[in-house]
Amino acid sequence: MLVVILVTAFLTVISFSSDRKNELTIGSIGEPTRLNPIQSAESSASEVQQFIFESLLHFDENLEVETLLAASYTQSQTTTLRFQDDASAATALSQIEAARDSWPQWTLQEGHVDGSTLLLKFSLPGLDASESIFALLDAQATLPFTTLRAETGGKARQVLTAFQALEPPPTIIRTWFDYDAAFEITVIGDGLACQTRLDEFLAAQKLTDVTAKVIETRPFLAEPMVNFLLRRDVRWHDGEPFTSRDVAFTYQSIMDESVASPRKPDFDLIQSLTTPNPHEVHITYRKPYSPALNSWMIGLLPAHILKDKPIAWWNDQFNRHPVGTGPFKFFNWKTNESLRLVRNDDYWQGAPWLEAVVFRYLPDPVSIRIAFMTRQTDFWGVDPWAVAAFRDDPRFQVFRYPANQYNYVGWNLRNPLFQDLRVRTAFAHAVNVPEMIKYILYGNGVQSNGIFPPHFWFSDPDLKPIPYDPAAATRLLDEAGWVPGADGIREKDGKRLAFTLIVNQGNEVRKDIATLVQDNLHTVGVEVEVAIYEWAVFISRFINKLEFDATVLGWSTGPDYDAYQVWHSSQTNPGQLNFVGFDDPDVDALLAQIRQEYDPVKIKALAGQIQKAIFEDQPYLFLFVPDATSVIWKNSFRICRPDGQGGFVDTPVEITKAGWSYYMQWFYRPEFSDNLPGGRETLQP
């Protein structure tokens, strides 16, 4: 009987499996924890959210910033200078007026005086122009601005309000709260008097172990602004119009302690966000930080649904049944199995052609492969070793493009073994990276030339990777005083050239890298022991505690030139990301400078300098930038997307700088092309 049922079931399933629905099915190993763009940090969540939620800005197919829910935006900056008295301010303004020829170069639009305060308005944010102007003026007549920070461990708003009531009004000109755990105030002058008063006040409040710290003193305040004009034709999936209220709500939620948004650091530099009307958002930043604009690629939340709801409701309801403005609406989510989105017929760019997008959550690469081969999913991020077989198979179409990541061996520079540049360079010469690419990636990748993958626009193309050259490696090690001992392993002052290379469990590529590094280095007389640990142990016991010799890891980054967290010398403490302990004052200065720079030409120049300086010091053995490889069933989809002028463009599925799946929301199945809404006349052949 059981056998009969099984056979019947088998025959039924197989006989219908060729009738495909008008759907796109995506197989994925990672499953989102919650569908909320401000609470989730994992790529599996953004994979789904890109269909449901939309942002003010996004990357276009060439990875350049483009507006989405914003109709347009403008950037500007106000620089505030404070003088000893009204007369000096007036003098300064006249000095600036005298240099009117330089205004266009400074992008200065206007200047005016308000008492002893001089306000300058620029059409482009940045520090350079303000600094050049400041250099013209009499520095003795100005007063600096000082920012103080006090960690109150809660009740920050209450404490500051009470303090402000005592303080004479003009002193504190800016306030900002880091959750309710700390506050920062900006005062005129050196801030010492205010700091003393604040310390006394905090002591009187019985917050005994709390003291205020001076975190920054600046000669002037440079405050960039972004003004967004919003689209008026966008509606949420429940029909409510999208307005500036939603933008403001999203920002307030990110800064809310109970939301615990991992995206908060991107928004910490915002001084204020105002909404003069339902279609405009004005944002003022506390200081120039050019990557801040990209933070508006965050998906926006519906204020009318979430406002005044407790966080438990977010977790239980909204994050499992999200409402957005995107081309697909949430339908259902069966944990560990599937997540279904259906077409949003009222989508503001026009309804997509597919009826549904389905994500299938599969536990491992084997099941992903099986699901794809049985046509249960429509594409597969195929492993590099399997690509070749699919490329030659006429049933499939293979896509290959450089991934936004690079792999490396990081040397713990606190270890005396790795402090000699000659030794690090010798290691780089000794490791055969082209062979690695050949045998680990099956040729699907390029050798890395530093911290920015070569396909990023600001990456330095002239920087050449260190070539494989065991003879040079031997020579450098000899020069550094490491000579072969009795067992062939090099020694110096009785110390063997031996170390442990740690890798995390579950990443086959990194495990293979470790094996090849071990083998390559052994041939030049270096003893490497490879140790593999489960991820949580790997991070908490070794990396975060800085207790390791060397490690194989990779960085995945967006096209982001801000490498401060990974390379600045202030980030070398336990738990921070400069865990190799790289420390170079020149690079520190460049890293601080590039994030304040808004001019793409200058950004590219600075990025090149940073990349070169770090590469020449070899704190990492830079290995390779792998390719992302995907395979789809041939001719299963085409793209019909808006051309931006009210019509549509019909193309096959092609690769763009942003990957082959960039236009996924506009995919359609050729067998359902009769159903294309909007009529086929608009399609170009």
Add this chain to the structure above:
Amino acid sequence: MTTFILRRLLITAVLVFFISIISFFIITLTPGSPYPWGELNPKISESVKANFRKQFHLDEPIWNQYWFNMRGLFTGELRSIKDGRPVLERISERLPATLALNLCAMTIALSFGLLVGVYSAKVSGQWQDTSLSTVAFGFLAIPEFWVAYLLIIGLTAGFAVPLMGTVSHGIIFPNAIAATLDWIWHLALPATMLALGSIAVQSRYVRASLLETLREDYIRTAQAKGLSPEKVLYHHALRNSLRPLITGIGSLLPALIGGAVIIETIFAYPGIGRLGYQAVLERDYPTLVALNFITALLVLLGNLLADILYAIVDPRVRLE
């Protein structure tokens, strides 16, 4: 009897308390801690991390953490570190699929085990018995994941038939019957794989127990009375030899909701096994606490049930 049950329940409560303490410490003292932001995310600041630890009481002494977890478990307020949802909801949403899989596997295991066991006892010592025993030992020895992968490779290479998860996706089924058959197909494969080992075990139990019973005096009496061999075997011997099987039902209780990590993973089946496995990897302490607690409780209650059933089935046993 009532005193016995009450006393056992009391012991169970005490045991569960100690088990909960030990398992909590094993979970939390394992190296590593919850880190929900993906691999080494450069964008996460100290204040975000501190706020996260505060929200889930991870910054408090371990005894307080134990107290928060246990109190939360009983008030239903215990929430997963992973997605902030109540853990009981996360577990109960897995129940239907898990129950279906385990019930199906048990039915297959028991019915086939019985069938094979009785048959081998009947032909004991002959070549059929020897070959069945060999096969049974074979299935005990071969890892189930290996058989499962062979089956999958065979099916997908030959037919491209969908077999992952609980239902097929993207396929148009003309009616509810076809869709039901699709569901049965997706259930039957993992259930059969799960049952393979148990069939072997159960059949050996039944065979041994039946052979032992067949040597009893009353069987010889029945045969001497001239009853047909079938009547003796099925009516007199089988009933008595099933006693160990019935009392074994006690151990089925935890197995009903228990996860089968490997088979669930291979067939991408959304059961409790994968939930627990992911919770271990993610250091999702609340989910693990709840799963451990429920499993411990079911094991203890299952034992109690077995003792009671034993007393009911076998009048010679008296519970004091």
